[in-house]
Amino acid sequence: MPRKPDIAQQLLDSALSLFAERTYEGTQMPAVAQRAGVGVGSIYRYFPSKEALGNAAFQYAKRGLLDQLNDALVEGGPVHTVREEFGRFWLGFTRYAGSAHDAFVFLEHQQHDTFLAPESQALAVEVDRVASDFIERGQRSGEIRDGDPQQLVALAIGAFTGLVKHLRPGGIGKLSPASLKVAEDAVWDLLHRKADS
Template structure:
């Protein structure tokens, strides 16, 4: 069976994500997106009436893929037995996403988006934030995660993971030895875990 050829809108989104990761959203011009996608500039405007529309489509595409990867990781092996196991699933979801889609991860996590995001994009971002905050709050109620504002603890954990991706951006997370990736997971868990009395 022949693999499906991506449609033009998908090619434009992929080109935009790649360029936004390289140059930032603000530093990317529409002609560069068209050139990367191998089309004329006018083709972009048949699908996306403005740069903001393309930016929102790229953001939503990348966020939905992250949400799908996290959902798949959370469903692996049935219900998680402990808070630590659930954290491990989140970690695997993030590492798989960042490894498979490094440009999308950089675009999502290494840049500011507040200059162009529409309400539906902000709602999607808030959905992922809520999933992570819910995990923190459940872990706090179980006595496994340290006290503190859930959103701040999520920001610290995601910030640590984002720093790890940045450190290994040239060679990718896939180049990390499994033992090093496991050690990094333990460090981030230690940041969240409630210390023993």
């Protein structure tokens, strides 16, 4: 027998696609239903409000990013330098932006403070903490420049997000490995403590 479609997942995927195109604020529930190929009433069986759908989409996207980062960090065994760890973070971000483009755009190009529930905010803080912890370790080792860790994270992620935005519609996947390496080195230069600093 054919598998029954996962309506909740179809709705999440459709919502993320529309949020990426139109923003959360600019997306209406009937458009999500139409994109998912279901009746409008079906949405409310799974998500009782637009805010509930937005939070589910945000949590799904943030968990996907966190999973991709964690996978990249353990890939290839232990890291030996802060620069190598940065390369693993870069790998995680590029894989996520390439495989989940709509989710990445939704997370990084929009404001979410109008609808995020406490559990969504806690997940956002968890992801931010992973990045800030990396910066703090790099500062302690002398490999990353002085400065507020959250500010340095914002600069690095902002540079990566700008790159993804610049590359649309083809996204990060249209960059060659050599071009990705050039971009990685440039973003690392934002963070790296120079020898004379």
